[in-house]
Structure formats: structure tokens, C-alpha cells
Amino acid sequence: MTPSGVTAKEFDMTTQTKVAAKPASALLSILFVALLGATSLFVAGHAQSATLHDAAHDVRHSSGFPCH
Amino acid sequence: MIQRMVVSALLAGFAAGLVAALLHFAFVQPKILLAEQYESGALVHFEGAKTGVGAAHDQTAHDHAAPADAPADASAGTAAESTTAAQPAAHDHPATDEAEASPLKRNALTAAFYGLTYVSYGLLLVAAFAAVEQTGRQVTAAEGLLWGLAGFAVFQLAPAMGLEPELPGTPAADLAARQIWWWGTAASTAMGLAALAYGSGPLRWALGLVLLALPHVIGAPHMDGFGGVAPPELASTFAARTLGVSLVAWLSLGYLATRLWAEAER
Incomplete structure (x- = not known):
């Protein structure tokens, strides 16, 4: 959906310019979200605290995570 | 952009985690409980x-x-x-004893950890969406099931081809070695699929196939011999069902995450 008075092409161009204007911050955001995902996946599936292991036991076995 | 990424990942991840948990209780949990009977003796x-x-x-x-x-x-x-x-119980497994005391708590934790696991997958998935869009391409809802298939291949299928999903009570090789192989396999498979999907020129086929094959050429760490106490029929049913459940959950995740991602752009 484009704002009124703007053609789809113009809107696309503005969007592209916005993205291109901040490549460094965009890359940082991507890196941050990817690290967040990898860390929480590690906590859920791989971290070896006894409490975490017991709590996540059935999920770990069923998700194919290497478990004890 | 961070907000768009996190919101898409959270919503799609919790929904896919719920799908995974429901299918898990229907298909997988009975097999785990039965295997624990063999584990305890x-x-x-x-x-x-x-x-x-x-x-x-x-x-x-x-x-x-x-x-x-x-x-x-x-x-x-x-x-x-x-x-x-x-x-008499040959193996001690305190986790099992505790869990049997309160199946409700055990299953609630399982559902919660499915949520956390699929939100994690969702975060990695939207990070990949954003990375692809940095190259000037668009990620559309029509590609959702393909993204789901790719995620399933990266995080479930490729690792399972080396390290079979294990029933409780199955002895296995050194844990750290298996975890390293697991992460390496996921990374290599992801890069291989990315090369095939977004690379250009004939070289991408070679690069993609090498990256897909590499973990399996290296080979997953394994023990000498087999020590599982459960019947092989039970173990193979368990492995097949875990892959089936995660395929459906990943297709849900791919579909929902691309939908939310595309919606949020408007």
C-alpha cells in the first residue's frame, strides 16, 4: 500500500534510498538480531546447566539437539 | 528495522512453537515416556x-x-x-523421576521451551530476511514455505543425518564434540543454501554443494558400537516423528514470518 499522491515506483525509490542511506546501522541491526537468536537457541537447546537441561529435556531430545 | 524484525520473529515464533508443542504431545511424547521405561529398567x-x-x-x-x-x-x-x-532400576535418571512426579509441570516446561526455541529460529530467520533485502531483493509471503523448508533443512534435517534424534537412554559420543558438529552443520548448510539461492554464476552450484556436503564428509562424532536400550522400532518411529513435527512447525514459521515481515513493511 502506498501513501496517496505517491506512485508505487516513487515510494519504492524512497524506501530504497532510506535503506541505502544507513547501511552500517542496518548491518548492526541484522547482526544484533542474529546474535540474539543464536544466543537464545543456545540457551534453549545447548547450555549445560542442570536446571535448564531438566526443564528443556523433552524439547532437546525431540529437536535433535545433542543432549547429555 | 529492529522493531520490524523482533515483532515478526516473536509472533511467528510463538505461533510455530505452539504448533510444534501440540504435535509433540500428540506424536512424540508417548514415545519418550515409553523409552524412559526402558531407560529405567x-x-x-x-x-x-x-x-x-x-x-x-x-x-x-x-x-x-x-x-x-x-x-x-x-x-x-x-x-x-x-x-x-x-x-530393579539399572540406570538412575533423576530428571525422569522428578518429571513423573508432575507431568503437568513437565509438559508446561516443554511447551515454554518450544516457544523459546521457535522464537530463536524466528530471530535467525528474520535476520536472514533483512540480510537478503540489503542486497536489493524483496522477501515476499509467497516465498514463505520455501524459507520454512530451508530452515527445516538447516536446523533439523541436516543435523539429523549425522546425529540421529536420540531417545532418552541412548548413550552417545562426547557432548561438546557433538554440539560443535551440530552448529557447524547448521552454519555450513545455511551458507550452502544461501549460495544456491542467491549466488550467481556457475560457481554457486559448486560452492553450494560443497558447503551442503562438507559436514557429512567430515562426519558426526559417534561412539564405537551401539548402546541404546530401547527397541530399534521405537527409536526409528521417534526419529521419524520428530522430523515430521519439526517440518510442519518450520513450514508454519516460514509462512507466518514472511507474512508478518511483508505486512510490517507497508
């Missing part, structure tokens, strides 16, 4: 046949019927009562 695979051959006709040989006759989906209590070939 309440059921013994082939016990009757072994003693029958070795010790002619002693008492245990007559009582061997239970393992084969135990209903596949039996809950913990009934299967234990149905066997007379019970042995």
Missing part, C-alpha cells in the same frame, strides 16, 4: 528371549511377554503395571 527389550536361550526355562523366561505386548502409546503408569519382567 521397568521394561527390558528382548529380556525374555535372552534369558530363554541362556537359562533354559527359569522363572524370568516365562514372564517375558511384557516388552512386546506393552501398548505403544501407554502412559507411564499402565505400561509399568503391565509388565512382570520388571527389573
Whole structure:
């Protein structure tokens, strides 16, 4: 959906310019979200605290995570 | 952009985690509970046949019927009562004992950790969406199922081809070595699929295939010999069902995450 008075092409161009204007911050955001995902996946599936292991036991076995 | 990424990942991840949890309780949990009977020694695979051959006709040989006759989906209590070939617990597994004391708590934790796991997958998935869009391409809802298939291949199928999903009570090689192989396999498979999907020129086929094959050429760490206590039929049903459940959950995740991602752009 484009704002009124703007053609789809113009809107696309503005969007592209916005993205291109901040490549460094965009890359940082991507890196941050990817690290967040990898860390929480590690906590859920791989971290070896006894409490975490017991709590996540059935999920770990069923998700194919290497478990004890 | 961070907000768009996190919101898409959270919503799609929790929904896919719910799908995974429901399918898990229907298809997978009964197999885990049954395997724990073998792990604790309440059921013994082939016990009757072994003693029958070795010790002619002693008492245990007559009582061997239970393992084969135990209903596949039996809950913990009934299967234990149905066997007379019970042995004193050979292996200690405190986690199991505690879990049996409160199945509700155990299943609530399972559902919660499915949520966390699929939100994690979702975060990695939207990070990939954003990375692709940095190259000037668009990620559309029409590609959702393909993204889901790719995620399933990266995080479930490729690792499972080296490290089979294990029933409780299955001894395996060194844990750290297996975890390193698991992460390396996921990374290599992801890069291989990215090369095939977004690379250009003939070289991408070579690069993609090498990256996909590499973890399996190296090979997953394994023990010498096999030490599982559960029947092979139970283990293979378990492995097939875990892959089936995660395929459906990943397709849901791919579909929902691309939908939300595309919606949020407008």
C-alpha cells in the first residue's frame, strides 16, 4: 500500500534510498538480531546447566539437539 | 528495522512453537515416556528371549511377554503395571523421576521451551530476511514455505543425518564434540543454501554443494558400537516423528514470518 499522491515506483525509490542511506546501522541491526537468536537457541537447546537441561529435556531430545 | 524484525520473529515464533508443542504431545511424547521405561529398567527389550536361550526355562523366561505386548502409546503408569519382567532400576535418571512426579509441570516446561526455541529460529530467520533485502531483493509471503523448508533443512534435517534424534537412554559420543558438529552443520548448510539461492554464476552450484556436503564428509562424532536400550522400532518411529513435527512447525514459521515481515513493511 502506498501513501496517496505517491506512485508505487516513487515510494519504492524512497524506501530504497532510506535503506541505502544507513547501511552500517542496518548491518548492526541484522547482526544484533542474529546474535540474539543464536544466543537464545543456545540457551534453549545447548547450555549445560542442570536446571535448564531438566526443564528443556523433552524439547532437546525431540529437536535433535545433542543432549547429555 | 529492529522493531520490524523482533515483532515478526516473536509472533511467528510463538505461533510455530505452539504448533510444534501440540504435535509433540500428540506424536512424540508417548514415545519418550515409553523409552524412559526402558531407560529405567521397568521394561527390558528382548529380556525374555535372552534369558530363554541362556537359562533354559527359569522363572524370568516365562514372564517375558511384557516388552512386546506393552501398548505403544501407554502412559507411564499402565505400561509399568503391565509388565512382570520388571527389573530393579539399572540406570538412575533423576530428571525422569522428578518429571513423573508432575507431568503437568513437565509438559508446561516443554511447551515454554518450544516457544523459546521457535522464537530463536524466528530471530535467525528474520535476520536472514533483512540480510537478503540489503542486497536489493524483496522477501515476499509467497516465498514463505520455501524459507520454512530451508530452515527445516538447516536446523533439523541436516543435523539429523549425522546425529540421529536420540531417545532418552541412548548413550552417545562426547557432548561438546557433538554440539560443535551440530552448529557447524547448521552454519555450513545455511551458507550452502544461501549460495544456491542467491549466488550467481556457475560457481554457486559448486560452492553450494560443497558447503551442503562438507559436514557429512567430515562426519558426526559417534561412539564405537551401539548402546541404546530401547527397541530399534521405537527409536526409528521417534526419529521419524520428530522430523515430521519439526517440518510442519518450520513450514508454519516460514509462512507466518514472511507474512508478518511483508505486512510490517507497508
